Structures are given as C-alpha cells and as structure tokens.
Amino acid sequence: MKTDYDVAIVGGGIIGQSIAYHLAKENVSVVVLEGNAVGSGATRAAAGMLGANSELDDDDAFYQFAKESQRYYHTLNQELFDLSQVSIQLFDRGMYKLAYNEEEAETLKRALPMNSTLEWHPREQVLKHEPTLSSDLVGALYIPEDGHVSPVDTCLAFSKSARFLGADIVENVPVHSIEKTDEKDYALQTAKGTYYSKHVVIANGVWSHYFLKNLDLQLGMKPVKGECLSVKSDKIKLEKTIFYDHCYIVPKGNGKLVIGATMVEDDWTTEPTFGGIQSLMNKMAPILPDIKYATLLDTWAGLRPQTIDGKPYIGQHPSGEHLYFATGHYRNGILLAPKTGEMMANLIVGKQVKKEYVEAFSLTRHIQQVMR
Ligand SMILES: Cc1cc2nc3c(=O)[nH]c(=O)nc-3n(C[C@H](O)[C@H](O)[C@H](O)COP(=O)(O)OP(=O)(O)OC[C@H]3O[C@@H](n4cnc5c(N)ncnc54)[C@H](O)[C@@H]3O)c2cc1C
Structure with missing residues (x-):
C-alpha cells in the first residue's frame, strides 16, 4: 500500500475531489483520505444550484470568484465527461x-x-x-x-477524473490527527495506518472545525x-x-x-x-x-x-507551513468547487493566484479586520 504522497487531502466531498483533480492535472502525487464514502457529506444533500447571482448581493471578490466558478462549469462539463464518462448534468435554463x-x-x-x-x-x-x-x-x-448540476455526479466526475490522472482516493479512513514529523513533513493517523505527505489540505466540510481548533486557529465553524x-x-x-x-x-x-x-x-x-x-x-x-x-x-x-462571515477559508495556515484549509463553503460549495480546486492547486504548485482571492478567503482575515 502506497502511503507517501506530495499532497494528502482530508475529506472526499466535492471540495476535496476538485482539489485532487486539479492537483492530478499538475502531475502532483495526491491522495484523498475520506472518512466515509466519497461525496457522502453535505455534497450528497445539496440541490446543486449554481447561484452566483441569486445567492450573492455584493460586487466583491467573493462574487467575482463565484461567477468565475459558475462559468468554469461550462468547460468542466465536457472535460470531466471525457476523462470519467460521468455527466455532471449541467442544466442551464436559469x-x-x-x-x-x-x-x-x-x-x-x-x-x-x-x-x-x-x-x-x-x-x-x-x-x-x-x-x-x-x-x-x-x-x-x-x-x-444560475443553472444547476448534480452534486453527486459532479463529485464522482471529479473523483474518477482525478483517479484517471493518477490520484489515489481512499474511502473509510477517517483522519484522527495530523502531526509534523522530522523525516517526512506530515503524518496523518488513520484507523488503517499512517499516511505521509509534504502538504496537507483540510477539506472535510463542517467537521474541519475539529482541525481548526486542534491546529491552533480560533476560527468558528x-x-x-x-x-x-x-x-x-x-x-x-x-x-x-x-x-x-x-x-x-x-x-x-x-x-x-x-x-x-x-x-x-x-x-x-x-x-x-x-x-x-x-x-x-x-x-x-x-x-x-x-x-x-x-x-x-x-x-x-x-x-x-x-464560517464567521459566511465565506470559505481557502488558504495556508498562518504558521506558513505546508498546511492548507479549503472549507466553510456554507450554502455554495457546489458552485464554488471548480475555482476552489483550481485555486488550491495553484497555491500548492506555486502558480499565480489573484491577490484579491487570497485576501478574501485568508484564514487570518478576521484578525486583520480587527487590527485595521
Ligand atoms: C440541504 C443543502 C442544500 C444545498 N444546496 C446547495 C446548492 O444548491 N448549491 C451549492 O453550491 N451548495 C449547496 N449546498 C452546500 C454544499 O452542499 C456544501 O457547501 C458542500 O457540499 C461542501 O463540500 P465539502 O466537500 O466541503 O464538504 P462535504 O461534502 O461535507 O464533505 C466533507 C467530507 O469529509 C469527510 N470527513 C469528515 N471528517 C473526516 C475526517 N476526519 N477524515 C476524513 N474524512 C472526513 C466526510 O465524510 C465528507 O465526505 C447545500 C447544502 C445542503 C445541506
């Protein structure tokens, strides 16, 4: 069993799967560790609306990100089908x-x-x-x-496409703890053994409140x-x-x-x-x-x-280590999954990410607001 990766993603909902897909496209060795079955959390419950215009009122970075994500679905529709043979069932009638x-x-x-x-x-x-x-x-x-997709099929399409490009997706392995080690960068303890990785992305939806707390972040979820x-x-x-x-x-x-x-x-x-x-x-x-x-x-x-302000956390742990969060997508995780996956992959491989997005979704934004 392979246990050594460049990136380990905790959580196999639509966010974790989109990140895995975008990293696999960059030829990064990646594993998704899902505690239950792929897409069995909030993803399974969602209606799949791509409500950039109906859900968001302000013309800010969050809205621009949501609009880009909505548009990106039109590219992914064919791209994911070609790799996975799964239709995301994009309906575009408003x-x-x-x-x-x-x-x-x-x-x-x-x-x-x-x-x-x-x-x-x-x-x-x-x-x-x-x-x-x-x-x-x-x-x-x-x-x-504002159309809609099938959340379960979209999650599956990301997952199968990521696998096709070399990612490993492991189900029924809840991650209990994440620790820094001397030889390898991170050790992720699961019921089925320890996985090692240079980078960790915590993408386990509402359950990431546990890791936020245990990794010294006073952020509510x-x-x-x-x-x-x-x-x-x-x-x-x-x-x-x-x-x-x-x-x-x-x-x-x-x-x-x-x-x-x-x-x-x-x-x-x-x-x-x-x-x-x-x-x-x-x-x-x-x-x-x-x-x-x-x-x-x-x-x-x-x-x-x-989250505290209803916007997701997509970014690096403030310690500057190779520890990332992509969580807190609240009512719009299906809408935001494509751009979240792309942004997180770009952050990890060192590609450029718009400064406004880094700031809008930063894990320290609440602290900065208090200081201003
Ligand atoms: C009723 C409802 C309707 C919605 N409708 C829409 C909509 O129309 N449009 C839209 O954009 N959004 C909608 N949403 C929101 C959307 O579903 C979420 O924002 C999105 O699914 C979040 O995805 P996620 O991958 O972060 O979390 P999840 O889908 O919850 O995935 C997290 C995964 O992590 C796993 N996990 C948990 N703990 C661990 C651990 N320790 N180790 C390993 N794995 C772990 C879980 O098993 C789960 O599979 C809706 C949500 C609900 C509840």
Missing part, C-alpha cells in the same frame, strides 16, 4: 425568483440596476414559460445564468442543517429553478423535482424531521398546485459548513 404581491416585486426589482444579466418578467411572460405555476403571481426576476425532499410528477412541467420565500424547486429532468431547504443552525443531526419537511411542503404547495398529485421519492438532510 432561475425565476417569484413575487406574489407588489411589495415582493419591488424588492426583487431593486437587483436589476446592479446586474445587467437580470430581467423582470411580468406575470404573462412567466406563465408562458412556466404554465404549471399558480397564476396569481405578479411577476418574477429572471436570472438566466458551525453546522447549518438543511432538509430537502424530492418528488416525481408527470403533470408539472418546470423549465427553470423556482425560488420563493427562501425555498426552491429544482427541476432535475424526467419529472424529478428537488425541493429545499430548511436552515437549522447549530444542529449536528443528519436526519430530516417531520416538521422540516412539512414546512417545505406548506411553502411550495400554493406555488405549484399540481404538486399534490406528485409521487414522494425521498427526504434527506445535510450540514452546511458555516
């Missing part, structure tokens, strides 16, 4: 944020002057595109660039549980993702709809509750009247990794 009264419409319209890609569609236009929506709406904000359900319907014909009152319906093709998601802070449980699923059903039933005839397929829950 999103409607609905308004059911004038006040909601005015609030949504405020985004129009800030983003030239957005359009206001009045009621008739919305219903022409989406005739199965309830007809008492006022209109909708159309966000053409808490779970925000999200519950979802999926249904199948032949009656409902949705083209675009529908967003209303903090909830969404994502049409996944072949009549399957994913409906999400609740936001429960500081809850580490990963089973959906009756109340959580009921609240989603109550919100969505008036919007799609025919949903009452849909077949219930599944319910599930996952834990979003939330």
